[in-house]
Amino acid sequence: MKLSEAKTSADSSAASVSDRKAERRLAMIATAARLFARDGYADCEMESVASELGVAKGTLYLYFRSKEELFCACVDQGMRELQETVQQAAQGSIAPFDRISAAIRAYLLFFEQHPEQAELLIQERAFFHDRPKPTYFTYREASRERWRVVWAELLSGGSIRDGLTVDQILDFIGNLVYGTMFTNHFLGRSAGEQHALIMDIFYRGIWSDAQRHTGE
Amino acid sequence: MKLSEAKTSADSSAASVSDRKAERRLAMIATAARLFARDGYADCEMESVASELGVAKGTLYLYFRSKEELFCACVDQGMRELQETVQQAAQGSIAPFDRISAAIRAYLLFFEQHPEQAELLIQERAFFHDRPKPTYFTYREASRERWRVVWAELLSGGSIRDGLTVDQILDFIGNLVYGTMFTNHFLGRSAGEQHALIMDIFYRGIWSDAQRHTGE
DNA sequence: ATAAAATGACTGACTGGTCAGTCAGTCACC
DNA sequence: GGTGACTGACTGACCAGTCAGTCATTTTAT
Numbered sequence: 001m002k003l004s005e006a007k008t009s010a011d012s013s014a015a016s017v018s019d020r021k022a023e024r025r026l027a028m029i030a031t032a033a034r035l036f037a038r039d040g041y042a043d044c045e046m047e048s049v050a051s052e053l054g055v056a057k058g059t060l061y062l063y064f065r066s067k068e069e070l071f072c073a074c075v076d077q078g079m080r081e082l083q084e085t086v087q088q089a090a091q092g093s094i095a096p097f098d099r100i101s102a103a104i105r106a107y108l109l110f111f112e113q114h115p116e117q118a119e120l121l122i123q124e125r126a127f128f129h130d131r132p133k134p135t136y137f138t139y140r141e142a143s144r145e146r147w148r149v150v151w152a153e154l155l156s157g158g159s160i161r162d163g164l165t166v167d168q169i170l171d172f173i174g175n176l177v178y179g180t181m182f183t184n185h186f187l188g189r190s191a192g193e194q195h196a197l198i199m200d201i202f203y204r205g206i207w208s209d210a211q212r213h214t215g216e
Numbered sequence: 217m218k219l220s221e222a223k224t225s226a227d228s229s230a231a232s233v234s235d236r237k238a239e240r241r242l243a244m245i246a247t248a249a250r251l252f253a254r255d256g257y258a259d260c261e262m263e264s265v266a267s268e269l270g271v272a273k274g275t276l277y278l279y280f281r282s283k284e285e286l287f288c289a290c291v292d293q294g295m296r297e298l299q300e301t302v303q304q305a306a307q308g309s310i311a312p313f314d315r316i317s318a319a320i321r322a323y324l325l326f327f328e329q330h331p332e333q334a335e336l337l338i339q340e341r342a343f344f345h346d347r348p349k350p351t352y353f354t355y356r357e358a359s360r361e362r363w364r365v366v367w368a369e370l371l372s373g374g375s376i377r378d379g380l381t382v383d384q385i386l387d388f389i390g391n392l393v394y395g396t397m398f399t400n401h402f403l404g405r406s407a408g409e410q411h412a413l414i415m416d417i418f419y420r421g422i423w424s425d426a427q428r429h430t431g432e
Numbered sequence: 433a434t435a436a437a438a439t440g441a442c443t444g445a446c447t448g449g450t451c452a453g454t455c456a457g458t459c460a461c462c
Numbered sequence: 463g464g465t466g467a468c469t470g471a472c473t474g475a476c477c478a479g480t481c482a483g484t485c486a487t488t489t490t491a492t
Contacts, residue, residue, distance in 0.1 A: 040342060040343060040345055041342070042258055042343065119345070122338055122341050122342050122345075123342050125338050125342075125402075126256060126257070126338050126339050126341075126342030126343065127256060127258065127342065129256055129335070129338075133402065133403070134402055137399075137402055137403060158424055158426055158427075159423065159424055159426070159427040160422050160423065160424055160427070161420070161422065161423060161424040161425070162424075163416075164417070164422060168413050168417075169417075169422055171399075171410075171413075172392075172413065172414065172417050172422075174395075174399065175392060175395035175396040175399050176388075176391060176392045176395055177395070178395035178398065178399060179390075179391035179392055179393070179394035179395025179396065179398070180391040180395065182394065182395070182398075183353075183387075183390070183391050183394060186341075186349065186350055186353055187349070187353060194387075197384050197387075197388065198388065200379075201380070201384075201385075201388050201418070201421065202417070202421065202422060203421050203422060203423045203427075204377070204421040204423060204428060205377075205417065205418065205419050205420040205421030206376050206377065206380060206385055206388075206418060206419060207375065207376065207377060207419045207420060208374055208375055208376055208377040208378070209377070210374055210375070211374075211375040211376070211377075211419075212420060
C-alpha cells in the first residue's frame with residue numbers, strides 16, 4: 001500500500017493527525033527494515049526506500065532525522081516485536097518448563113518468520129560498532145530479570161541438579177539460542193524439529209547413564 | 217614493523233622474491249584485519265591501511281586487486297589460523313571427550329585473543345551478504361567431517377545415550393559455541409570459567425535426577 | 433456561497449564531501 | 463641504462479542530506 005493511499009483512507013476515519021503520523025512512521029520502518037536487510041545498510045539508498053513507499057526522499061527526512069535514525073528505529077521496532085512475541089508465547093503455559101520451552105520455540109520461529117531482523121542485528125554491529133552494546137543484548141538483559149524468577153522457582157523446587165546457578169543457566173541457554181538462530185538464518189535451516197532436540201540435550205545432556213557414572 | 221624494514225631484513229637472508237612477497241602480503245593482511253575490525257569495512261580507508269604499514273596506497277593494489285579482495289584475504293587467513301589452533305589443541309589429547317573439550321576451549325580462547333576475527337565475521341556478512349555462505353560456515357562444515365568420526369566412536373562405544381545422532385550433536389555444540397563466542401565478544405566476557413560450565417551442561421544437562429525420572 | 437489566504441505535507445534537483453581505484457612518474461638497485 | 467617496486471595526486475562515481483518550490487486542504491474574509 002502506498003503511503004498516499006494510507007493517508008486518504010485514514011482521512012475518512014476518525015484517526016487523529018498524530019495517529020496518522022505514527023502509522024506512516026511504522027510503514028516506513030517496515031519497508032526500510034526489509035530493504036536494509038536485503039541490500040545492507042550501505043547499499044540501501046534512502047531514495048530506494050522512498051520510492052518503494054511511493055514518496056519522495058525528502059519525505060523520509062520529515063519523519064527521521066537521518067538514515068542512521070531510521071535504521072535504529074527498524075532495529076528497535078524489531079526487538080520490541082520479538083520481545084512481545086516471546087512473552088505472549090510463554091504466557092500460554094503455567095508449568096515453568098513448558099513456559100521456557102514455548103519461549104524458546106517462539107524465539108526461533110520469530111527469526112525464521114522475520115529473517116530481516118536477524119540481518120538487521122548484524123548490520124547494526126557492522127556499521128555502528130562504536131556503540132557500547134548491540135540493541136539485541138540490551139533487550140536480552142531486560143528479559144533476563146523476568147526469566148530469573150522462573151528458574152529460581154525450578155532451582156528451589158529441586159528440578160535442577162546441584163552446582164548450577166540461575167545465571168549460569170541463563171547464560172547457557174541464551175548463548176545456545178542465539179547461536180542456533182544465526183546458524184538457522186545463515187544456512188536456511190528450519191527451527192521446527194530442532195526445538196525438541198535443543199530442549200532434550202539442554203535438559204538431559206548427551207551422556208548415557210553409564211558415562212554419567214564414570215564421568216563424575 | 218614497517219614494510220620497508222621488512223624488505224631490507226629479508227634482503228639480507230636467502231629468502232626468494234616470492235617468499236618476500238608472501239611475507240609482505242601477510243603483514244598487509246594482519247594490519248588490514250586490525251583496521252577493518254577497528255573501523256568497520258566501510259570506514260576503513262585503503263589509505264589508512266597503507267599509511268599504517270608505511271607504504272603508499274598504490275602499493276596495496278600491487279598485492280590485492282581490490283579492497284574487497286584484501287578483506288576476504290583477512291577473513292580467510294583468520295579462519296585458517298582458527299582451524300589450525302583448534303586442531304592443534306585437540307591433538308594434545310587422546311581420549312575423545314578430552315579432545316572435544318580441548319577443541320572447544322581453544323576455539324573460545326582463539327576469539328578472545330583475536331577479537332578482530334569475530335568482528336571480521338560480522339563485517340563479512342554485513343557487506344557481502346549476497347554471498348551464498350559466510351566463510352565461517354564453510355570452515356565449520358569442513359571441520360565437521362573430522363569431528364564426525366570422534367563422535368561416532370563415542371556413540372558406538374555406549375558413552376552417548378540413545379536417540380541422539382552424530383549430526384544432532386554436532387549441530388548442537390556448533391551452535392552453542394558460536395553463540396557463546398559472539399556473546400563473549402560483545403559483552404567482553406572471558407571464556408575461561410565458562411568452558412567448564414558449558415561442557416558440564418552439554419554432557420549432563422540441567423535436570424536433577426528426580427526431574428529426569430519425571431520428565432521422561 | 434465563493435473567493436482569497438494560510439498552512440504544511442510533500443517533492444526532487446542539487447551540493448558537498450567522500451574514497452576506491454588509477455597511472456604517469458620516481459628511484460633504488462642490478 | 464634497464465628493471466620493477468613503489469608512489470601519491472588525481473578522477474569519477476556515488477549518495478546523504480538540503481531547501482526552494484509545488485500543491486492539496488483548511489481557514490478566514492467578504
